Amino acid sequence: MRILVTGASGFVGCHVVTALLEKGHRVTAVARDPQRASQAPWHGRATFLAADIHAPGCAERLDASHFDAVVHLAWPGLPNYAALTHLDRTLPAECRFLGELVRAGVRQLLVSGTCFEYGLASGCLNESTPSQPVTAYGMAKNTLRGYLEILQKSHPFRLQWARLFYMHGRGQNPGSLLPQLDAALAGGQPVFNLSGGEQLRDYLPVEEVATRLVALLEHPGFDGIVNICSGKPISVRRLVEEHVAAVGGSIRFNFGHYPYPDYEPMAFWGDGTRFYHILNDSLRYSEHPLTGKPCL
Known part of the structure; x- marks a missing residue:
C-alpha cells in the first residue's frame, strides 16, 4: 500500500x-x-x-x-x-x-x-x-x-x-515517567519522587x-x-519497581511526594477485545488480552 x-x-x-x-x-x-x-x-x-x-x-x-x-x-x-x-x-x-x-x-x-x-x-x-x-x-x-x-x-x-x-519505549518524551526514572538511575540519584503509585494504568x-x-x-x-491497549491493569508502583529490576538498577522510591493527577481516575485500563476480533485469525497470540476474562 x-x-x-x-x-x-x-x-x-x-x-x-x-x-x-x-x-x-x-x-x-x-x-x-x-x-x-x-x-x-x-x-x-x-x-x-x-x-x-x-x-x-x-x-x-x-x-x-x-x-x-x-x-x-x-x-x-x-x-x-x-x-x-x-x-x-x-x-x-x-x-x-x-x-x-x-x-x-x-x-x-x-x-x-x-x-x-x-x-x-x-x-x-x-x-x-x-x-x-x-x-x-x-x-x-x-x-x-x-x-x-x-x-x-x-x-x-x-x-x-x-x-x-x-506507552513507553525508545524516543519517548524525556519528561515521561520511565525516561525520568532512567535519567535518575544513570545519574546515580539515591531517591526518585513519585505520586502514591497505587493508580492502575494500561x-x-x-x-x-x-x-x-x-x-x-x-x-x-x-x-x-x-x-x-494491553487490557491488563498495572499499578504505577509495580511498573517502576519492575523497570528498575529489569535494568539492574537500584534506587529508593519516595511514594506520595506528588499528588495524584486530578484529570485521571485512580483505576482504568482498556478492553482490547474489539481489536482481537478485528484481527481474528490474522495474528496469533499466546493469551487473551484480558487473561481470558474480557469485560464487555
Missing part, C-alpha cells in the same frame, strides 16, 4: 513508519522539522516531505490521490493536556486539514485518538463507554472524531479511530502499539473506534 504518515518523526510516528516499511509498504513520511526527521530510524528508507500540515494549502500539496491510506499521528502541544490551544487552535486546523484530505479523495483514514476521551470513567473501558473528556486535549480529540463521523455522511471513507492508552511498549496500528491499517474493512 501507498501510505502517508503525518507526525512521522514523533514518538509513535517513528515506530509506525518503521513497522510499515518492514511490512513492505511504500511510505511518505511528513514532519515539520527536517533535522529531526534526519535522525529518525526510517530516514533514507521512506520518502520524506517537510510540511506544516496546519498551513493553508498543505492538504492540496500532499495530493491525496497518490495514497491508498493516511495515518494521522501529528498533534502539537503535548504533554500539556490542559492547554486551551488544543481547542482554539489545533482542533480547527485539524478539521480543516483532514477535511481537505477527505474531499481530495482519501478513502481510508487512521487517526490516533486517546484514552483521555473517556474522561474520569473507571475500571475496564471498552469502545462503547461514553466519551466524557475532562481535559482540553481529550475534548479536542473527541470533537475531531465527531466531526469526521459527520463528514463521512457526505464524503464516504473509512475512519479507523485508534484510542491509544499509555501500558504497552511503543513497538507493540506500532505493530497494532499497522495491523489495523491492513484491515481496511474496519470502520470505527478501537482501543489500542
